[in-house]
Amino acid sequence: MTSVQMPERKQITGQRFRRERKTIGAMIAIFCRDHHAPARGLCPECSALFAYAEQRLDNCPFGDDKPTCAKCPIHCYKPATREQIRDVMRYAGPRILFRRPVLAIFHLLEGRKEPPEHPRRKLAKPADPVEPAQSHSERL
Numbered sequence: 001m002t003s004v005q006m007p008e009r010k011q012i013t014g015q016r017f018r019r020e021r022k023t024i025g026a027m028i029a030i031f032c033r034d035h036h037a038p039a040r041g042l043c044p045e046c047s048a049l050f051a052y053a054e055q056r057l058d059n060c061p062f063g064d065d066k067p068t069c070a071k072c073p074i075h076c077y078k079p080a081t082r083e084q085i086r087d088v089m090r091y092a093g094p095r096i097l098f099r100r101p102v103l104a105i106f107h108l109l110e111g112r113k114e115p116p117e118h119p120r121r122k123l124a125k126p127a128d129p130v131e132p133a134q135s136h137s138e139r140l
Contacts, residue, residue, distance in 0.1 A: 014064040016110070017057065023107050024053045026100045027092035034091070049084055067115035068107065074118065
């Protein structure tokens, strides 16, 4: 039986990851406040969306190298949730610039970076191509 080698999960502890968590939290808060108008904090629907987004961030195979969602080669959200988060980002993206300008600027700068290579594709590539052995007649 052949075992499949899974990519090693990168550590997710750095400043980039914390900022990503704050950014998605701020976007969901802007959307929730303007659409659902809860008395305080997030409504139950937006709280569940934020918890799901945090879970996806915690399980990201890119770790601290995670690209912005728009450039990420991995679709980690379920289709229905992906549509919800897209709506949130479409609405809150332009507005976050005025409400949380530092987060917005960092997010825009990080969005300009090229995404890292997909972790599983790295495993599929051979490390060094092996040249075929020369035949006896070619050596002479």
